[in-house]
Amino acid sequence: MKSFxxxxxxxxxxxxxxxxxxxLLDVREEDPHAQCHPLFAANLPLAKLELDAWTKLPRxxxxxxxxxxxxxxxxxxxxxLDALGxxxxxxxxxxxxxxIDAGGEVFRDVNVPSKAFGEFVExxxxxxxxxxxxxxxxxxxxxxxxxxxxxxxxxxxxxxIPGSISVPGAELALRARxxxxxPATRVIVNCAGRTRSIIGAQSLVNAGLPNPVAALRNGTxxxxxxxxxxxxxxxxxxxxxxxxxxxxxxTSQRAARTLADRAGVGRTTIAEAARWAADTxxxxxxxxxxxxxxxxxxxxxxxxGAPGGQLVQETEMFAPVRGARVVxxxxxxxxxxxxxxxxxxxxxxxxxxxxxxPADLDAHGAWQAQKPLPAPVTSITPEALAARLAEADHGTVxxxxxxxxxxxxxxxxxxxxxxxxxxxxxxxxxxxxxxxxRYVAVCMTNALAPFAAPxxxxxxxxxxxxxxxxxxxxxxAGLPVEEGEATLASPRIDRYRRPYEGTxxxxxxxxxxxEWEYGLVDQxxxxxxxxxxxx
Numbered sequence: 172m173k174s175f176x177x178x179x180x181x182x183x184x185x186x187x188x189x190x191x192x193x194x195l196l197d198v199r200e201e202d203p204h205a206q207c208h209p210l211f212a213a214n215l216p217l218a219k220l221e222l223d224a225w226t227k228l229p230r231x232x233x234x235x236x237x238x239x240x241x242x243x244x245x246x247x248x249x250x251x252l253d254a255l256g257x258x259x260x261x262x263x264x265x266x267x268x269x270x271i272d273a274g275g276e277v278f279r280d281v282n283v284p285s286k287a288f289g290e291f292v293e294x295x296x297x298x299x300x301x302x303x304x305x306x307x308x309x310x311x312x313x314x315x316x317x318x319x320x321x322x323x324x325x326x327x328x329x330x331x332i333p334g335s336i337s338v339p340g341a342e343l344a345l346r347a348r349x350x351x352x353x354p355a356t357r358v359i360v361n362c363a364g365r366t367r368s369i370i371g372a373q374s375l376v377n378a379g380l381p382n383p384v385a386a387l388r389n390g391t392x393x394x395x396x397x398x399x400x401x402x403x404x405x406x407x408x409x410x411x412x413x414x415x416x417x418x419x420x421x422t423s424q425r426a427a428r429t430l431a432d433r434a435g436v437g438r439t440t441i442a443e444a445a446r447w448a449a450d451t452x453x454x455x456x457x458x459x460x461x462x463x464x465x466x467x468x469x470x471x472x473x474x475x476g477a478p479g480g481q482l483v484q485e486t487e488m489f490a491p492v493r494g495a496r497v498v499x500x501x502x503x504x505x506x507x508x509x510x511x512x513x514x515x516x517x518x519x520x521x522x523x524x525x526x527x528x529p530a531d532l533d534a535h536g537a538w539q540a541q542k543p544l545p546a547p548v549t550s551i552t553p554e555a556l557a558a559r560l561a562e563a564d565h566g567t568v569x570x571x572x573x574x575x576x577x578x579x580x581x582x583x584x585x586x587x588x589x590x591x592x593x594x595x596x597x598x599x600x601x602x603x604x605x606x607x608x609r610y611v612a613v614c615m616t617n618a619l620a621p622f623a624a625p626x627x628x629x630x631x632x633x634x635x636x637x638x639x640x641x642x643x644x645x646x647x648a649g650l651p652v653e654e655g656e657a658t659l660a661s662p663r664i665d666r667y668r669r670p671y672e673g674t675x676x677x678x679x680x681x682x683x684x685x686e687w688e689y690g691l692v693d694q695x696x697x698x699x700x701x702x703x704x705x706x
Contacts, residue, residue, distance in 0.1 A: 195263070231258060235261065290689070320335045439523070548636070585653075
């Protein structure tokens, strides 16, 4: 087995401070990552490396440093990345414990660089905000107010402030003038917690919206803690034509371009961005910051769909190589410039496409990530698997590698949910399962199961098959499914449960989360590697 070098806390800090490219990757599952990690450690779980690596780490010779907390995941991830063609892979010296022992600052939760930046912005710019009680009183009094929800539409549908409209982050500067044409109308921006409320409200202030603007302090968490009622299943969205009339669009374009220039955003072309993407000496990310619907209708080849608000909110997940070059595209001259202005202030090297034409939008559909071909494995159809499972002594154990949330919603009867990262000696996940003559690997779409199959075979020495089309094909065939947590072979640590998603002590969790966010600016100061600034 190949061995890999180690890199120290000093090495990581030196690269960050010099703005040299570095991909510091935490290869644990999301929940343990959220409990404790360095500031710029992006979460790229070992379980899904083959699915994500070539998109998130587009340059094969980029410097990569892997960390875990002593579970052995980093070493296994290094072996896989080496097999995928990466040539500069190292392990963090001592892992997470080594980082802490060397005096490195550690952070909780997910998307920490973006959330810390939001707190930094509020501290520097004193972003206006209103309490949940104040906003509720305004709404009840019939005041001239619009509430704009800056989260993704699916998050908005889960829970929202009564009467609010879904306007995801990058859309705010493009749409707000049309949604509140009377300058006297008060505009309030909210999210679930604080970051997107702060960045959204400050975006409108920065863009010169003439209306009084405020963030809803602490978002839907603050609303809930105030004892106020949320709506569920709402479908109010901005009109896609809002803000696109000539006069309004011109005003928004000039404001966004001015902000981008002030932040030091560069300009480039589709052709130059393509040349940059082929450069083996520098990582370039290309993102289309329009809505998912616009992206899927038509986009420029090679550009990944990354709605601007989410790109600012989850920057380290979209672009885990710190120090990389980031190129943004839109078709309106507002969304890319506004998004770029924020990314530049987060110390990214950002450029906006200026020369695009409709002819450049030559690709269609959702992003299709390039990934390696899995090793050949025997497959089985849903109908054949159903017939076998109906036999009295079939000896087949079905292992489900979809997300735990998907498994709980619907899985093949008797299928055991399993973490692929735990398919290794030393993990007890499979020991409690019924004895098997053979295994069948499944996931929801058949993306991950073919990569898990060889791991199962190596660990058990038993024959392994993959279900053709995954659980989705099973469901399309009209075959029965189960729901619930009765067949969990692994702990549900693949996703960190956010404090607003419901826990046994929801109020305590929400208050603790807010206290944590309030402390992020001090943590940034202690860490000292962020390079954030505000304009």
